[in-house]
């Protein structure tokens with residue numbers, strides 16, 4: 001496994017790159033001082049493929065997982081959808097130390113990152129990018145957002161992945 005450090009002062013974080021790396025997600029997260037409740041966000045295409053596997057991996061590592069599945073596609077990048085995810089985070093008992101995990105492409109990453117950046121003024125955020133675009137572009141750089149009827153990515157912030 002290759003680890004690339006992204007040096008951003010107190011917002012520094014590592015990027016882990018390897019084939020067949022998914023099974024290591026639990027151990028990597030368990031090494032951090034994170035709260036044990038996780039909001040795992042995915043979509044209706046990725047959820048059926050990886051949702052249970054990732055949930056099981058996190059549970060085995062000692063986390064309690066709330067799985068939130070949003071409709072696949074750009075139409076899910078809305079404040080309305082973000083609000084549903086805040087509700088899921090509350091229901092799941094997430095406090096400020098608990099991570100939001102984005103499992104999906106750029107849509108899920110941008111949406112879950114926006115929720116992570118705003119829920120309780122910011123909680124740990126982990127990206128598990130499943131499209132090439134998300135792996136090489138949207139999961140890196142810290143841009144998170146939802147759309148507004150007047151434009152794409154209008155409501156958002158800069159929020160790096162990391163353990164907080």
Ligand SMILES: NC(=O)c1ccc[n+]([C@@H]2O[C@H](COP(=O)([O-])OP(=O)(O)OC[C@H]3O[C@@H](n4cnc5c(N)ncnc54)[C@H](O)[C@@H]3O)[C@@H](O)[C@H]2O)c1
Pocket residue numbers: 043044045046049072073074077104105106107108110130131132133134137138139140141142143144153
């Ligand atoms: N934050 C940034 O810096 C940044 C940069 C570029 C793009 N973006 C955003 O990224 C979004 C586009 O991302 P995208 O192209 O990944 O689109 P996407 O997230 O909509 O994914 C494309 C499709 O592939 C499906 N999918 C994802 N992973 C899969 C897998 N492993 N197997 C099968 N199906 C899978 C998804 O369900 C979806 O239907 C846009 O909202 C764009 O604004 C953000």
